[in-house]
Amino acid sequence: MINKQGLTEEEFLKLYDSNKYEKPSVTVDMLIFTVIEEENHNYRKLPEKALKILMIKRGDHPFMGQWAVPGGFVSVDESMENAAKRELKEETGIEGIYMEQLYTWGDVERDPRMRVISCSYMALVDSSALNIQPGDDADDARWFTVKSDMIKEEKAITKDGYHLKQYIQIKLQGGDEEIDAVVKITKTVAGRGIHFEREVIQSTGIAFDHAKVIQYAVERLRNKVEYTDIAFNLMPELFTLTELQQVYEVILDKELLKANFRRKISGMVIETDHYTKDAGHRPSKLYKFNQNWFNENI
Amino acid sequence: MINKQGLTEEEFLKLYDSNKYEKPSVTVDMLIFTVIEEENHNYRKLPEKALKILMIKRGDHPFMGQWAVPGGFVSVDESMENAAKRELKEETGIEGIYMEQLYTWGDVERDPRMRVISCSYMALVDSSALNIQPGDDADDARWFTVKSDMIKEEKAITKDGYHLKQYIQIKLQGGDEEIDAVVKITKTVAGRGIHFEREVIQSTGIAFDHAKVIQYAVERLRNKVEYTDIAFNLMPELFTLTELQQVYEVILDKELLKANFRRKISGMVIETDHYTKDAGHRPSKLYKFNQNWFNENI
DNA sequence: ATAATAGTGTCTTTCAGACAGTATAGT
DNA sequence: ACTATACTGTCTGAAAGACACTATTAT
Numbered sequence: 001m002i003n004k005q006g007l008t009e010e011e012f013l014k015l016y017d018s019n020k021y022e023k024p025s026v027t028v029d030m031l032i033f034t035v036i037e038e039e040n041h042n043y044r045k046l047p048e049k050a051l052k053i054l055m056i057k058r059g060d061h062p063f064m065g066q067w068a069v070p071g072g073f074v075s076v077d078e079s080m081e082n083a084a085k086r087e088l089k090e091e092t093g094i095e096g097i098y099m100e101q102l103y104t105w106g107d108v109e110r111d112p113r114m115r116v117i118s119c120s121y122m123a124l125v126d127s128s129a130l131n132i133q134p135g136d137d138a139d140d141a142r143w144f145t146v147k148s149d150m151i152k153e154e155k156a157i158t159k160d161g162y163h164l165k166q167y168i169q170i171k172l173q174g175g176d177e178e179i180d181a182v183v184k185i186t187k188t189v190a191g192r193g194i195h196f197e198r199e200v201i202q203s204t205g206i207a208f209d210h211a212k213v214i215q216y217a218v219e220r221l222r223n224k225v226e227y228t229d230i231a232f233n234l235m236p237e238l239f240t241l242t243e244l245q246q247v248y249e250v251i252l253d254k255e256l257l258k259a260n261f262r263r264k265i266s267g268m269v270i271e272t273d274h275y276t277k278d279a280g281h282r283p284s285k286l287y288k289f290n291q292n293w294f295n296e297n298i
Numbered sequence: 299m300i301n302k303q304g305l306t307e308e309e310f311l312k313l314y315d316s317n318k319y320e321k322p323s324v325t326v327d328m329l330i331f332t333v334i335e336e337e338n339h340n341y342r343k344l345p346e347k348a349l350k351i352l353m354i355k356r357g358d359h360p361f362m363g364q365w366a367v368p369g370g371f372v373s374v375d376e377s378m379e380n381a382a383k384r385e386l387k388e389e390t391g392i393e394g395i396y397m398e399q400l401y402t403w404g405d406v407e408r409d410p411r412m413r414v415i416s417c418s419y420m421a422l423v424d425s426s427a428l429n430i431q432p433g434d435d436a437d438d439a440r441w442f443t444v445k446s447d448m449i450k451e452e453k454a455i456t457k458d459g460y461h462l463k464q465y466i467q468i469k470l471q472g473g474d475e476e477i478d479a480v481v482k483i484t485k486t487v488a489g490r491g492i493h494f495e496r497e498v499i500q501s502t503g504i505a506f507d508h509a510k511v512i513q514y515a516v517e518r519l520r521n522k523v524e525y526t527d528i529a530f531n532l533m534p535e536l537f538t539l540t541e542l543q544q545v546y547e548v549i550l551d552k553e554l555l556k557a558n559f560r561r562k563i564s565g566m567v568i569e570t571d572h573y574t575k576d577a578g579h580r581p582s583k584l585y586k587f588n589q590n591w592f593n594e595n596i
Numbered sequence: 597a598t599a600a601t602a603g604t605g606t607c608t609t610t611c612a613g614a615c616a617g618t619a620t621a622g623t
Numbered sequence: 624a625c626t627a628t629a630c631t632g633t634c635t636g637a638a639a640g641a642c643a644c645t646a647t648t649a650t
Binding site for chain 2: 001003004007008009012013016018021022023024025026059060061062064065073074075076077078079080081083096097098101103104106107108112113114115117119126161162189192193194232233235237289291
């Protein structure tokens with residue numbers, strides 16, 4: 001077939017100049033979450049758990065000294081998913097874990113160096129795989145406890161709708177570092193039109209716009225925990241139902257009733273013959289993930 | 299603050315070379331859906347509705363003569379969302395409608411011209427705004443009826459899990475054109491690892507990998523219709539509950555029971571004093587969208 | 597009168613939330 | 624015996640599914 005300039009597809013492709021226009025840079029950002037047990041002092045009590053995210057201290061400008069989510073540039077000859085896997089491995093040594101694409105951030109002023117479009121991925125690691133090796137262009141890699149709480153909500157009525165503003169505080173705590181930020185989510189309703197906007201309005205120590213990326217990821221994780229089996233990616237091979245419940249509670253940031261929780265997840269797990277021991281109280285049966293749950297249910 | 303090379307942030311930014319590495323091109327693709335009434339022959343019967351997507355006939359290589367979703371390149375000085383809005387307006391004349399980001403496709407061989415990363419957006423238009431003007435680099439723009447059906451499902455057990463392959467046929471029909479494709483979705487479960495892959499395995503007349511983008515969008519739309527108010531973006535200002543139900547049915551591709559449907563959406567609508575007339579049967583009350591539904595419920 | 601749609605009432609089943617109760621290891 | 628956890632049974636109310644019934648218009 002020949003086009004208007006009289007070229008075949010082969011000729012067209014040979015003549016095509018892919019550098020006619022200036023291009024943005026593309027990066028991938030990895031939000032790596034895990035749930036870790038905190039220190040325990042009472043031999044009888046079970047250890048508490050906390051949701052953690054891996055952050056890297058920036059060793060160079062811009063945002064030097066602040067903490068950022070690991071990530072890097074996508075080169076022209078690798079797929080975005082492979083770039084994400086490569087970054088994950090380079091910066092943490094972790095491989096073969098659960099990963100899903102979150103969102104692509106395309107604002108113009110995200111990076112003071114140049115125009116950068118960033119595609120964020122969320123990865124979930126089970127707490128047993130925790131050998132983090134900081135990469136080259138980073139001073140330090142560290143797990144931070146994540147807290148995400150709505151601190152204010154405002155509603156303003158307009159002539160044909162309203163604005164709803166939610167202020168969500170992201171608090172990260174890791175060792176001696178405690179950094180936080182506030183993300184403002186604006187929902188604008190006008191007539192039948194609905195529009196969302198997410199903006200970092202305050203940040204101490206969290207680099208770039210990563211506070212809103214983290215807030216988005218936590219929101220997605222909370223949603224998905226309720227209706228998928230995503231939480232099992234945070235569990236070791238064998239686990240007790242109480243441990244599983246703790247993971248749900250830590251993500252949802254609320255307490256659940258044991259009997260109801262067990263009823264709800266009963267189809268997603270398979271009993272084993274193993275038990276915990278030496279716990280200072282009644283031992284608990286160990287369970288494993290039921291791979292077939294999703295297909296039985298949908 | 300000074301970095302390892304002894305540069306301040308200002309100096310660093312001045313010296314930074316953003317063209318060290320070759321960059322991929324970035325495009326936005328717009329999946330514009332609407333629900334339109336089909337021709338009606340019986341004066342008494344209500345017209346049937348169909349889910350439609352806007353496609354553009356490619357006027358040049360590659361995929362010349364095939365149909366593609368509207369889209370275009372993101373320039374370095376516009377945000378991705380603005381690029382999406384601009385494309386929407388340029389190619390269709392439509393403005394100010396519902397739009398959400400869907401997914402970013404990052405495979406290496408998506409476009410024979412060069413490496414292209416494509417971010418897809420879904421837009422929903424109400425059926426009353428239908429003045430489509432084809433843009434410059436397109437021969438023709440047309441609404442196609444969308445059908446998405448699973449035609450085959452295979453499960454193969456492996457030593458520590460299984461592969462689940464779903465074959466989904468995308469059928470587009472618009473005027474004299476009838477084009478289709480098959481998308482294969484592979485779910486690989488190995489141990490606790492889960493991985494999804496989406497691949498176009500057959501396509502007649504649908505350009506690039508757009509068949510899988512459309513399949514993904516329809517899946518998302520079906521999900522969101524069930525638990526959000528997204529369907530109202532497809533409705534005119536005033537509508538009957540039967541029309542609303544038809545929109546739900548067309549998206550979900552199944553019939554719903556009237557009484558249950560009305561109970562379910564009762565909180566999302568507000569009664570008006572208006573009625574339909576001249577319909578060969580009992581007139582119907584007109585409703586409008588209840589802007590406050592989401593906030594009352596969450 | 598009739599065809600076709602508009603609109604309501606209610607029975608049943610399912611599921612989430614709340615709570616009370618029993619069981620069992622280690623010290 | 625005591626403590627902290629493991630595990631189960633059941634009541635309640637809300638929501639989803641199924642179905643039967645009444646109401647109203649243009650022709």
